[in-house]
Amino acid sequence: MSLRLYDTAARAVRDFTPLRPGQATVYVCGLTVQGPPHIGHVRAALAFDVLRRWLTAGGLEVTYVRNVTDIDDKILAKAEEHGVPWWAWAYDNELACTRAYDVLGVLPPTYEPRATGHVPDMVALIDRLIEGGHAYASDGDVYFDVRSFAEYGALTGQKLGDLQPAADTDTDDRKRDPRDFALWKAHKPGEPETASWATPWGRGRPGWHLECSAMAERYLGAEFDIHGGGLDLRFPHHENEQAQSRAAGDPFARYWMHNGWVTLGGEKMSKSLGNTALVDEVVKRVRPVELRYYLIAPHYRSTIEFTDEALAEAGAAYRRIESFVRRAAERVGPDAGSRGLCAQFTDALDDDLGTPAAVAAVHETVREGNTALADGDDAGVAGALGSVRAMLGVLGLDPLDPHWGAGGGDDRLTQVTGRLVALALEQRQAARVRKDFAAADAIRDQLTSLGVSVEDTPQGPRWELTR
Secondary structure, three states: OOOEEOOOOOOOEEEEEOOOOEEEEEEEOOOOOOOEEHHHHHHHHHHHHHHHHHHHOOOOOOEEOOOEEOOOHHHHHHHHHHHOOOOHHHHHHHHHHHHHHOOOOOOOOOOOOEEEHHHHHHHHHHHHHOOOEEEEEEEEEEEEEEHHOOOOOOOOOOHEEEEOOOOOOOOOOOOOOOOEEEEEOOOOOOHHHHOOOOOOOOOOOOEEEHHHHHHHHHHHOOEEEEEEEHHHHHHHHHHHHHHHHHOOOOOOOEEEEOOOEEEOOOOOOOOOOOOEEEEHHHOOOOOOOOHHHHOOOOOOOOOOOHHHHHHHHHHHHHHHHEEEEEEEEHOOOOOOOOOOOOHHHHHHHHHHOOHHHHHHHHHHHHHHHHHHHHHOOOHHOOOOOHHHHHHHHHHOOOOOOOOHHOOOOHHHHHHHHHHHHHHHHHHHHHHHHHHOOOHHHHHHHHHHHEEEEEEOOOOOEEOOOOO
16 A cells, blocks of 8 residues: 555654554554543544554554553542542443444454553563663652653654653652653552552552553554554653653554644643533534544544534535435445545545545545436446445445444434434325325425425435434
8 A cells, every 4th residue: 555644753744664564553542531532532533543444445454452541640539529439430431432432433443451451561561661770669659760761852852951840740859850750650648549559669550651551562562553642642641652662672653643633712622621522412413423524524633623513514514425325325226336446535545644635535426426316327326326435434434334324323312213204204195195285395394494304206205314
């Protein structure tokens, strides 16, 4: 394949050459399960879901790892605030994250390791760093010595002398240098005993950065192809990951990819600012497939300013695609056409996952297909349908995919809506049979006012949601 990707470390677009022919290995930082996910959280999952699908479409066998951070200062604080065990709080929010991934059509990872399940791997990594002179123990904590690693700051292009003290502990008096970061945190009085593990340095729990280095090595080896995550993770998280892994002797990631933020009112969407749009709430207002379209249509490195107006526009754009696919499938059958990708689409995704141009290619092919439908050109309809469905499959947006169901979501609400519309259409047809056209028109007008568009076809009436 001729894929080129923007590598954060190189600050340039590079040809993607897998470490092992025919295979691709990807590690993406998952969520710290301190609360339910908002759409800014799931943007990373969607961006790298498209990458994974494109690598697979290119003939590569993809091993995709996405971790879960299920022990953390914020998790402990939230659990205490709500009066529940930390592990119960973490697990409830892990389920909420899984629910969000599933509802948006994100493929499950090959492996999804939890931090708490890999403490022995982390302890072994700390041992290697201490033996190599890159880490030191201090009153139960263990810190990475940033001055021991000459390349520290290379990922983000920063010089050690310009960096601020690491803010991952409140015990800077234990550090040799304020910029040293925690690999292991000593158990504190008042913290649950279950939130600590026995180690040669005393009971405690892992630092945030350590877990990803240990789990990436466990599942992908000392060197792997792509490490991904949100833009906000570049520093200090990914910088620290790279430093500790390479200091331990691992080549680590060969490419670094970072997706842009979702902002609200011009600010990065975050729980601390209170400007969140929880996935569970947004999918009550729009269909999940339309939210997926909204989040993947812009380039993954761009910033998305979240507004209801933009979300509505994206939904309308997706429904134009969906309308063609359903009409064409009724005309020539859902599996008609060669299912080939057009050159414009392939070139777009090969150019650093250029989804805006890829989506434009989908819409252009839809326009050609609609022309063929109007002209009665069944061969043209079949060709366009096959190409559109192939492209939508890569983007995870095929409306005929069983995941999305008949109305864009396979849940009870969607099923009930479909049955109610079908009942109204039966009543409309009965009114037309008895020549009560006023009643038939009234039913159609009522459906239109509810956002249901009805089209009479030779195969019978068909409907779709217009908002």
